[in-house]
Amino acid sequence: MPADTDPSTASRPRGGRPKLAVWKFASCDGCQLTLLDCEDELLGIAGQVEISYFLEASSAAGPGPYDLSLVEGSITTEDDARRIRHVREVSRRLVTIGACATSGGIQALRNHADVTEFLSVVYARPDYIRTLDTSTAISAHVPVDFELRGCPIDRGQLIEVICAHLSGRTPDVPAHSVCFECKRRGTVCVVVARGTPCLGPVTHAGCGALCPAYGRGCYGCFGPSDSTNFPAFVPLLRRDGMDTLDVRRVLSTFNTAAPEFDAAARKDPQT
Amino acid sequence: MTDRDTTTAVIGKDGVDALISVLAGRGRTVVGPTVRDGAIVLAELTRGDELPYGWGVELEAGHYRLRAREDGAAFANSAGPNSWKTFLHPQRERQWTAERRTGSGDDTDTDSREAWVVVPDETPSRSYAFLGVRPCDLRAIAIQDRVLTGGPYADRAYRGRRERAFLVVVECTEPGATCFCVSMGAGPGVDGGSDASYDLALTEVVDAAGHRFHVRAGSAEGAAVLAELPHRPADDTTAAAARERVAAAAGRMGRTMPEVDLRALMRDSLGAERWNDVAARCLTCGNCTMVCPTCFCTSAEDVTDLTGDHTERWRRWESCFDLEFTHLPGGTVRSSSSSRYRQWCTHKLGTWHDQFGSSGCVGCGRCVVWCPVGIDITEEAHALADERAAGEGGTS
Ligand code: SF4
Numbered sequence: 011m012p013a014d015t016d017p018s019t020a021s022r023p024r025g026g027r028p029k030l031a032v033w034k035f036a037s038c039d040g041c042q043l044t045l046l047d048c049e050d051e052l053l054g055i056a057g058q059v060e061i062s063y064f065l066e067a068s069s070a071a072g073p074g075p076y077d078l079s080l081v082e083g084s085i086t087t088e089d090d091a092r093r094i095r096h097v098r099e100v101s102r103r104l105v106t107i108g109a110c111a112t113s114g115g116i117q118a119l120r121n122h123a124d125v126t127e128f129l130s131v132v133y134a135r136p137d138y139i140r141t142l143d144t145s146t147a148i149s150a151h152v153p154v155d156f157e158l159r160g161c162p163i164d165r166g167q168l169i170e171v172i173c174a175h176l177s178g179r180t181p182d183v184p185a186h187s188v189c190f191e192c193k194r195r196g197t198v199c200v201v202v203a204r205g206t207p208c209l210g211p212v213t214h215a216g217c218g219a220l221c222p223a224y225g226r227g228c229y230g231c232f233g234p235s236d237s238t239n240f241p242a243f244v245p246l247l248r249r250d251g252m253d254t255l256d257v258r259r260v261l262s263t264f265n266t267a268a269p270e271f272d273a274a275a276r277k278d279p280q281t
Numbered sequence: 282m283t284d285r286d287t288t289t290a291v292i293g294k295d296g297v298d299a300l301i302s303v304l305a306g307r308g309r310t311v312v313g314p315t316v317r318d319g320a321i322v323l324a325e326l327t328r329g330d331e332l333p334y335g336w337g338v339e340l341e342a343g344h345y346r347l348r349a350r351e352d353g354a355a356f357a358n359s360a361g362p363n364s365w366k367t368f369l370h371p372q373r374e375r376q377w378t379a380e381r382r383t384g385s386g387d388d389t390d391t392d393s394r395e396a397w398v399v400v401p402d403e404t405p406s407r408s409y410a411f412l413g414v415r416p417c418d419l420r421a422i423a424i425q426d427r428v429l430t431g432g433p434y435a436d437r438a439y440r441g442r443r444e445r446a447f448l449v450v451v452e453c454t455e456p457g458a459t460c461f462c463v464s465m466g467a468g469p470g471v472d473g474g475s476d477a478s479y480d481l482a483l484t485e486v487v488d489a490a491g492h493r494f495h496v497r498a499g500s501a502e503g504a505a506v507l508a509e510l511p512h513r514p515a516d517d518t519t520a521a522a523a524r525e526r527v528a529a530a531a532g533r534m535g536r537t538m539p540e541v542d543l544r545a546l547m548r549d550s551l552g553a554e555r556w557n558d559v560a561a562r563c564l565t566c567g568n569c570t571m572v573c574p575t576c577f578c579t580s581a582e583d584v585t586d587l588t589g590d591h592t593e594r595w596r597r598w599e600s601c602f603d604l605e606f607t608h609l610p611g612g613t614v615r616s617s618s619s620s621r622y623r624q625w626c627t628h629k630l631g632t633w634h635d636q637f638g639s640s641g642c643v644g645c646g647r648c649v650v651w652c653p654v655g656i657d658i659t660e661e662a663h664a665l666a667d668e669r670a671a672g673e674g675g676t677s
Pocket residue numbers: 188189190192193197198199200201202208209210211219222227228568653
């Protein structure tokens with residue numbers, strides 16, 4: 011959590027445009043697309059935010075420092091691990107965006123598997139590939155000021171985080187369950203009214219309860235909420251037709267390495 | 282017409298159609314039950330045929346299903362997923378906006394210093410007509426009136442909407458398996474006395490003599506609206522049929538509360554073992570508080586834009602199941618699930634009396650139905666009563 015909410019230390023530089031940098035690690039670019047989607051707001055409202063994208067090698071990066079760095083993607087190589095330390099050094103605030111940067115992403119499925127075997131199966135020349143055995147969150151490597159959830163992130167939440175950081179206040183990003191948003195939106199609960207499995211009760215809010223609003227269950231793309239009870243929740247998924255493998259799979263997607271999801275997926279859900 | 286003719290009458294389905302258009306003609310947004318997404322929800326209505334004619338509901342803890350009804354009744358069902366608080370106490374509402382006024386640089390001149398200019402949000406209230414307010418919901422509205430407008434800091438936006446609202450109560454003839462308004466003294470009829478006043482009260486009767494509604498006017502405007510509808514004088518048969526159906530409904534409640542002083546039970550149960558039992562089952566998802574027609578808690582949300590020169594204060598529904606609800610410097614006060622469930626239950630049934638002079642529960646059963654894991658406040662209250670009785674019996 012960002013402790014720094016004193017306006018006197020706000021990230022808005024005295025005079026000049028706030029410099030915002032966007033960094034990419036192992037990811038699909040979806041979260042950056044969300045940012046591109048916000049450029050009207052970012053440039054239009056203020057006309058004073060300077061955005062630099064560093065999509066690839068660190069050599070392209072300017073000297074900084076940056077007022078706010080948005081980091082997409084997880085750490086999967088030695089080079090990533092070095093580069094994220096550089097990003098931290100040149101950034102006043104570092105905010106991770108999305109499931110990859112925040113919990114390791116879907117690529118963290120490798121964490122419990124044999125990566126050497128994957129390499130030999132997937133690549134014609136495995137010796138060309140240099141990779142770590144794990145995909146890890148940014149916070150496993152450097153201190154992070156704020157983590158924004160989602161696969162992909164929510165546009166409104168991204169703007170909120172940027173505005174909050176620039177004015178030196180804590181972003182309003184609730185960590186309660188998706189059910190809160192679902193009820194506020196006025197959606198009829200798909201679990202109660204249809205018996206459709208839904209991860210809403212254990213999933214972090216932020217999407218505005220998008221999936222239930224379209225009649226399907228939440229699949230947990232924002233990762234665990236701040237108050238989960240899997241021993242009570244898993245039997246509900248099973249009641250609604252999921253077997254052990256289904257439960258394991260639904261918890262092993264974009265946030266598979268989030269500790270609460272990981273623990274629940276590995277536990278025999280029958281017990 | 283005699284006085285009685287204007288205060289009670291019988292209308293048909295055409296009378297209900299006319300009711301919607303007459304109320305709309307008086308500038309009101311008409312809201313009532315309609316079938317949407319597999320449930321009978323409350324939404325804006327423009328025509329009578331949008332009402333849930335021919336639909337009933339099958340309710341259980343954590344379970345809701347629509348069921349077709351042979352008799353074609355519109356109101357032979359009970360409280361649905363949303364309540365009137367959605368309209369009277371909306372989930373998100375702007376309180377004020379503020380703009381930064383740039384200073385002239387001369388700080389000795391108070392009028393030209395940099396300052397914030399705050400503009401309260403005073404959008405004129407919409408005028409609603411609520412069609413199909415159940416007796417439990419009428420009690421819930423009266424409770425929210427006391428909470429939100431009773432003290433020295435009345436919620437002006439709520440009061441504006443409330444004063445302009447026209448309430449059409451529909452008495453219950455088909456209670457759900459999760460209803461317990463009789464235990465809470467809130468239904469299934471409206472003759473309880475001390476509650477919020479209504480404008481019209483309808484009781485639906487479907488029998489060999491036809492599909493019709495017995496109507497009572499509860500206010501001068503109610504009587505005036507009734508006079509504009511196609512209606513006939515109330516006949517004794519219809520009046521008696523309406524009374525019988527409501528009386529029979531009282532005998533068919535799906536749930537009961539233990540017959541003890543619930544306020545004292547809550548006070549005596551603060552250290553009960555049962556809270557740990559329920560905490561093992563509770564997901565702390567907050568659904569129960571969101572669907573409860575009396576829960577009123579909100580939190581503030583401050584929105585700033587990129588320039589930092591414009592800011593807005595919003596208010597949104599909050600719940601005592603949220604860890605943030607009791608977040609103070611130093612951490613969360615109610616971090617355990619048992620303390621959060623206990624807050625909800627003891628507030629509804631116990632401490633609400635101390636704060637607002639009544640129970641905070643009207644027995645609508647919404648929290649029972651819409652809890653994904655089917656935690657049932659009546660079952661918990663019975664268990665707490667049993668635990669206390671066992672303790673008094675000296676068994677522990
Ligand atoms: S549909 Fe899912 S997210 Fe919405 S209230 Fe039900 S369980 Fe919660």
